[in-house]
Amino acid sequence: MTTPNDEGELYVRIRIGAASAVLAGLLAVGAAVPAQADDHSTPQDRSTYSQESARAGSGIGAFETKGDNVHFSHTVRGAINAHGWWKRLSGPATKAKVTIELQVKSGTGWRTLNTGSKTVYSGGGSAKRASAAWKCTNLIQKHTFRSVIDVDLIGYPDQANKKVTAAQTLYCGT
16 A cells, blocks of 8 residues: 555656656657748748758759749740749759749739640750740739749759749839
8 A cells, every 4th residue: 555655656656657658649749740931822032952951961952933024925925924944053863853933922822824844954045944935814903913932943852942032013013
């Protein structure tokens, strides 16, 4: 039979053990989940992978995500478009899948109107870029547009960094 003091010690040990288990679980979840900003509508603009990460053993080298601002098309009347490409600075990768989202400001966030994707070599120009376009419903309404560009190197892991182009206000109905 246990004495009241033994029961008290047992109760304290159980509470400490349970609290330790809960704390360990929270720390494990905190380490596994990356920190996020409160505003989920704006991707971070991290368009260049640094040489430091390349030296740390990631194996991807360094590259720059590039893109132009949303603009009226020079080939399709009454349409807007944007282009995304990448430039290799160092490392072994030669091709990447470039994805571009053409977005319009909607309320407090951004809404994707169209997405384009293409696997290309480093460089830019019409053959080495992805594009996204939108046919304007009218040329009277004014809206604000941007593009979000993601580059995924073929055969190499990379981070989830994306380039966000500067917002452009155009007379283009959506």
